[in-house]
Amino acid sequence: MIKQWSFYSGLALVIIYLSSGFKSFELQNHDWFQSTNEELAYQFPSKEQKDYANLNIPFTGKFFIGFKEAVAFKESQGEYHRINQLGYMGKYQFGEETLKTIGVHDTSAFLRSPKLQEKAFVALLSKNKWELRKEIEKFSGQVVAGVKVTESGILAAAHLGGAGSVKKFLYSNGNKKCKDENGASMKTYMREFGGYETAGIIADSAASVK
Numbered sequence: 001m002i003k004q005w006s007f008y009s010g011l012a013l014v015i016i017y018l019s020s021g022f023k024s025f026e027l028q029n030h031d032w033f034q035s036t037n038e039e040l041a042y043q044f045p046s047k048e049q050k051d052y053a054n055l056n057i058p059f060t061g062k063f064f065i066g067f068k069e070a071v072a073f074k075e076s077q078g079e080y081h082r083i084n085q086l087g088y089m090g091k092y093q094f095g096e097e098t099l100k101t102i103g104v105h106d107t108s109a110f111l112r113s114p115k116l117q118e119k120a121f122v123a124l125l126s127k128n129k130w131e132l133r134k135e136i137e138k139f140s141g142q143v144v145a146g147v148k149v150t151e152s153g154i155l156a157a158a159h160l161g162g163a164g165s166v167k168k169f170l171y172s173n174g175n176k177k178c179k180d181e182n183g184a185s186m187k188t189y190m191r192e193f194g195g196y197e198t199a200g201i202i203a204d205s206a207a208s209v210k
Contacts, residue, residue: 064200074192091121094110103209124159127205129204130205132167135166166186
C-alpha cells in the first residue's frame with residue numbers, strides 16, 4: 001500500500017515539474033484581415049453587414065470569367081433578355097449593327113439564346129483585339145489620363161465605344177473624352193476593367209459567331 005502511494009505521489013510530482021516548464025498562452029483576438037487595392041477597390045472580409053449590401057455579383061477574381069461578368073453587370077446587371085431605351089440588347093448590350101459584323105442577323109434568336117450571346121461577346125473581343133493589337137502593344141503599362149492601360153481595359157473600352165474611339169482616346173493622351181449615349185466614359189471602362197486575364201482571347205479580324 002505504501003509502495004503504491006509512493007508511486008502515485010512521485011508521478012504527481014513529475015507532472016507538476018514538467019508542467020512548470022511550459023508557459024500558458026492566450027489566443028490573440030485579431031480583427032478581420034482587410035485588404036485594399038486601387039484596381040480591385042475592395043475591403044473584404046468585413047464584420048459589418050452594411051459593407052455587403054450592394055455586393056450583387058460573386059467574386060470571380062481577375063480571371064476571364066471575372067472580366068465577362070463584371071462587364072455584363074455594368075452593361076445590363078447580367079440580364080440576357082434586357083433591351084435598353086436605345087435598343088441595345090442582351091447581357092452585354094449589343095447594337096444591331098455590331099451584331100452584324102460578327103455574323104448575327106437574327107436579333108430575336110440572339111435575345112433568346114444565352115449561349116449565342118456568350119459567343120458573340122468573345123467574337124467581338126477577338127475582332128477588337130485584332131483591330132487594336134498595335135495599341136495594346138504600344139500603350140499597355142502606360143498611364144493615360146491617370147489610368148494605367150491594360151489589354152482588358154482597352155477591350156472593355158472598345159466594347160463600350162468601338163475600336164476607333166479607343167484609338168482617339170489613347171493617341172490624344174486622354175483628351176478625347178469619349179462617352180456613350182448613357183454618359184459612360186472610355187476612361188471609366190479602361191480603369192474599372194483593367195488588369196483582367198484576357199490573354200486567351202485570340203486576335204482575329206474575321207471573328208464571327210459560328
